[in-house]
Amino acid sequence: MKQCGKCGVKKEASAFYKNKKTKDGLHYWCKQCLLKRVKELYLLKHQEKLEYHSDYRSKNRNKIESHRKIWASTDVGKASRKESNEKYARSEKGITKHKEAQERYCAKKKEE
Numbered sequence: 361m362k363q364c365g366k367c368g369v370k371k372e373a374s375a376f377y378k379n380k381k382t383k384d385g386l387h388y389w390c391k392q393c394l395l396k397r398v399k400e401l402y403l404l405k406h407q408e409k410l411e412y413h414s415d416y417r418s419k420n421r422n423k424i425e426s427h428r429k430i431w432a433s434t435d436v437g438k439a440s441r442k443e444s445n446e447k448y449a450r451s452e453k454g455i456t457k458h459k460e461a462q463e464r465y466c467a468k469k470k471e472e
């Protein structure tokens with residue numbers, strides 16, 4: 361039995377991950393606590409990233425837009441845009457969207 365350094369609960373060795381750096385070869389924290397911590401850290405990082413990006417976007421909206429326009433007007437930009445459009449048109453999502461648009465158009469025509 362080993363006591364978890366986080367929750368303090370005594371658990372079987374199998375409840376701990378192996379860790380070569382510790383004396384007993386097991387992690388200080390039990391699997392449960394460790395996973396919880398990893399998840400927390402991940403969410404925290406993820407949240408930070410999201411905030412950073414949305415912050416950046418809202419602060420640099422004009423900059424991003426003008427960059428996009430400049431990029432779109434270059435040959436490379438045009439080619440890349442065309443390619444991604446074609447890729448989208450070939451993708452399942454693109455095909456579905458296209459069909460939907462067609463159906464909407466036909467339905468509208470019938471109404472008239």
Ligand SMILES: [Zn+2]
Nearest residue numbers: 364367390393
């Ligand atoms: Zn624990």
